[in-house]
Amino acid sequence: MTDAATGPADPREEILSVVDEHDEVVGEAPRGEVYARGLRHRCVFVQARDAEGRVFVHRRTAQKLVFPSLYDMFVGGVVGAGESYDDAALREAREELGVSGLPRPTPLFKFLYEDGAGHSWWSFLYEVRCEPPVHPQAEEVAWHAFLTDEELERRLGEWEWVPDGLAAHQRLLAFRAG
Template identity: 55%
Template structure:
């Protein structure tokens, strides 16, 4: 299943202030700066939810990610989007997220940029990942993720968010 290209998104400037609206298709076609929420989810044992994005994803289909998340809709806050995306992609309800940091990701190869608001959460119950979004998932340790970073193709913004997450100490 592909993502809705007619979904409206807020377009923002380099200070993350809303300056307009555009459809998802227009945002990507014109390289407009927009917003994304990302959530690092750990289980009770401290393992991290890692998944392979479905082939129907508009951005980086078939790549791996250590974050669940997605773009913000018009008027949606980062916190709202983090919870919504985590619940949708994990197939759960009642998750609580904690904001960590935000950065501007610039995908130079596609002349597109977006603000990534990174959150974390702990989920101790079962998950039923959204099949339209996720082809595979597992719970990996940080050491297992480090090994796979050289073996698997990871989504570029997730790779950068992971690097920044680890740099926080």
């Protein structure tokens, strides 16, 4: 069942583009099949900072299909079939942060994430300025806070983080340094 305003009632039914090693679309499949078969797809990461420059950090809910209950320093998610990276970044940021009128996130760079266990996805990293208050989506976010860069770096060794978010974070640090 699909709701015109929110998409499939079951996230596993959402249709994703399947892409090759060059990020060219080679087919489409439901998200559940994409995950089960380890098919390469597209994803967006959006780093949201408040007016003081602090980073939005959250813990994912236990019901998430991928990396449940882990911490993340990005909002984002999969890019739907026929959807652009830019549109997905705006949609995901608005949904997860619960902020209407959010400006369009600024694209920074794209990279291929591979975890060594057969999972890979093309990932586009963005940044956006977010003015609190935020009202995170309860189905996505179990806990949230805005942390300084220093506090985030301290927490990296203390909390269990989503592996693709850690990879994106490392790439972002290198991007900003170089």
